[in-house]
Amino acid sequence: MVLRRPGFLVFGRRSLVVNQRGSSLVEFAFAAPLMVMMIIATIEFGMIMFVSTLMESALRDAARFGITGQEPDGATRLEQIIAIVEDRTIGLVDMDNATVEVRVYPTFGDVGRGEAFVDGNGNGAYDPGETFTDENGNGAHDADIGEAGAGEAGSIVAYRMEYAWPLRTPLAGQFIGEDGKFVLKSAIAVRNEPYDQAIGAPAPGG
Numbered sequence: 001m002v003l004r005r006p007g008f009l010v011f012g013r014r015s016l017v018v019n020q021r022g023s024s025l026v027e028f029a030f031a032a033p034l035m036v037m038m039i040i041a042t043i044e045f046g047m048i049m050f051v052s053t054l055m056e057s058a059l060r061d062a063a064r065f066g067i068t069g070q071e072p073d074g075a076t077r078l079e080q081i082i083a084i085v086e087d088r089t090i091g092l093v094d095m096d097n098a099t100v101e102v103r104v105y106p107t108f109g110d111v112g113r114g115e116a117f118v119d120g121n122g123n124g125a126y127d128p129g130e131t132f133t134d135e136n137g138n139g140a141h142d143a144d145i146g147e148a149g150a151g152e153a154g155s156i157v158a159y160r161m162e163y164a165w166p167l168r169t170p171l172a173g174q175f176i177g178e179d180g181k182f183v184l185k186s187a188i189a190v191r192n193e194p195y196d197q198a199i200g201a202p203a204p205g206g
């Protein structure tokens, strides 16, 4: 059954209907490749969003483990943190090409902060020879004062992850990313539980 628009019935011109169908076919021929491209782009963007969300929740789960101070059997805390991230990203993140950083800071305000320096040439970055405050006393300027590790009880710890997602379609690479890759980042900062006090502490009233 063919449903016709009221307009065609009023004017009773069948030729108009035929012309309409013909031009619709031509329009479709032009539109089809565009539609396919849009569908592919939608899938690609969907994957990026999905992996990005996975990374966020993986880091959260890793941090949730990290704050407890638990030492798993046969692995260090950092190894376990990486294992959690790998597990929670369900194989979509190639861990050999991803970076996971866990660093300890004195305060939340220090997260990601570099050592102070006098920007002699005014380029907004530290350059060799410029005066700097060597806060950690390692004789070098550090662009990030965070100390690698999962920290002690009560430590402030930042978890960062970066992964260059390889775009599945060259088409998407025309619009986003670089060299066929789109860099995904996620980060979270937490304070470790005061687990040193909890262990062996007598129960209230006992």
Ligand SMILES: [Ca+2]
Pocket: 119, 120, 121, 122, 123, 124, 125, 126, 127, 130
């Ligand atoms: Ca400089």
Ligand SMILES: [Ca+2]
Pocket: 115, 133, 134, 135, 136, 137, 138, 139, 140, 141, 142
């Ligand atoms: Ca330093």
